[in-house]
Amino acid sequence: MKIAIPAEDKSMDKNVYVSFGRAPYFLLYDTKTKECEYLDNSAVLNQGGAGIRAAQVIADNGVKALITPRCGENAEKVLSSAQVFIYKSIDGTIKENIDAFCAEKLSLLTDIHPGFHGNEQK
Amino acid sequence: MEMSKNKKVFAVLSGKGGTGKTLLSVNLSAVCNESVYIDCDVEEPNGHLFFKPANVYEEEVTVKIPTLNSNLCTGCRKCADLCNFSAxxxxxxKPLIFEEVCHSCGGCVLLCEAKALYEKDKAIGKVQSGTSDNVTVKTGILNTGEASGIPIIKKLLKDILKSNKITFIDCPPGSACIVMESIKDADYCILVAEPTIFGSHNLKMIYELVKLFNKPCGVVLNKCIDADNPSERFCNENNIKIIGKIPFDTELGTLNSDAEIASRKSEKYQEMFSSMLEKIIKETDA
Known part of the structure; x- marks a missing residue:
């Protein structure tokens, strides 16, 4: 199963990026083959609609689960239409989050925020 | 005052809210024999609170939004690839359309070979027109949550150049696109400024904007007290005409907070705003 995680750097030892749409990279990880791949997030500089574009990339790559600290409502709409489950990340590195996901210790993200719409918080 | 040869359009703007754009444009409109007041501050129009216009006529403002006929869609993605806003x-x-992100460019509909996308009207607000004695009062109102008030301003200002009355445009605060749209057809810009360092910074921003648009302009200094005025200094340093000074006084503040038009209530303010009107008309005749 393919999962995705927003990443600040191309390293699994770094923490999960604080938001989804504006993350510099997405780590795509295959839980079966343990293969991983980093995608540049082309939406990072988008004036608006970053969450939608980022969600599109996730959906297009056949991802089944996204692990993120938060997610806006537009991105959520794309992801849920594409049957991508959204899990809430835990404090810690990307690696620790992948391990927690594989051990079924992560819960689904329920507090979808209304989006920052140009007022992205750093 | 005799206004027959003046059908000029004046835009009143300021770098931030609460500087006195509405106070000034409402009162300048009120001291004319006949005038049009247009409230372009569509996110929070308040000129109508002073004018309390009668015989109000209202029109809805709509924009075009793409809609999907799912049966015709081939899933070619051209629409999504085109959209700069990821709408x-x-x-x-199948396309999933985000109406609130759409900027109504119509590109996706043009590009759709299968004709699966078509345009529908989406209401984003309204314009109202009424009268208050000698003043025609026009107000733009943007619905809460809408991204851009520009279509409303376009509708408000559509026939502005055909008007045979002196016109005052009460602009939105700041110097963004929505202000540019509001001053585009103005003959003269009146910049309102507060007597603080922050106020002079805001003045500089809009001064640069009107210069960019090659608009002649003058400044009205509001909330003046007997002390150093950084905005006045900025005007003097840059050779900007000062049209007038409005004192920071309790009587004016009280009238204004009671939603009264000061120049209609008091001879003193009637004279003050009339003399400013005379000056700006002289400026534009010169």
Missing amino acids: IAIVNK
Whole structure:
């Protein structure tokens, strides 16, 4: 199963990026083959609609689960239409989050925020 | 005052809210024999609170939004690839349209070979027109949550150049696109400024904007007290005409907070705003 995680750097030892749409990279990880791949997030500089574009990339790559600290409502709409489950990340590195996901210790993200719409918080 | 040869359009702007754009444009409109007041501050129009216009006529403002006929869609993605604002995502080979992100460019509909996308009207607000004695009062109102008030301003100002009355445009605060749209057809810009360092910074921003648009301009210094005025200094340093000074006084503040038009209530303010009007008309005749 393919999962995705927003990443600040191309390293699994770094923490999960604080938001989804504006993350510099997405780590795509295959839980079966343990293969991983980093995608540049082309939406990072988008004036608006970053969450939608980022969600599109996730959906297009056949991802089944996204692990993120938060997610806006537009991105959520794309992801849920594409049957991508959204899990809430835990404090810690990307690696620790992948391990927690594989051990079924992560819960689904329920507090979808209304989006920052140009007022992205750093 | 005799106004027959003046059908000029004046835009009143300021770098931030609460500087006195509405106070000034409402009162300048009120001291004319006949005038049009247009409230372009569509996110929070308040000129109508002073004028309390009668015989109000209202029109809805709409924009075009793409709509999907799912049966015709081939899932080619051209619409989503085109959209600069990511207002369209493709999920399960069908477009998912985000109306509030759409900027109504119409590109996706033009590009759709299968004709699966068509345009529908979406209401984003309204314009009102009424009268208050000698003043025609026009107000733009943007619905809460809408991204851009520009279509409303376009509608408000559509026939502005055909008007045979002196016109005052009460602009939105700041110097963004929505202000540019508001001053585009103005003959003269009146910049309102507060007597603080922050106020002079805001003045500089809009001064640069009107210069960019090659608009002649003058400044009205509001909330003046007997002390150093950084905005006045800025005007003097840059050779900007000072049209007038409005004192920071309790009587004016009270009238204004009671939603009264000061120049209609008091001879003193009637004279003050009339003399400013005379000056700006002289400026534009010169």
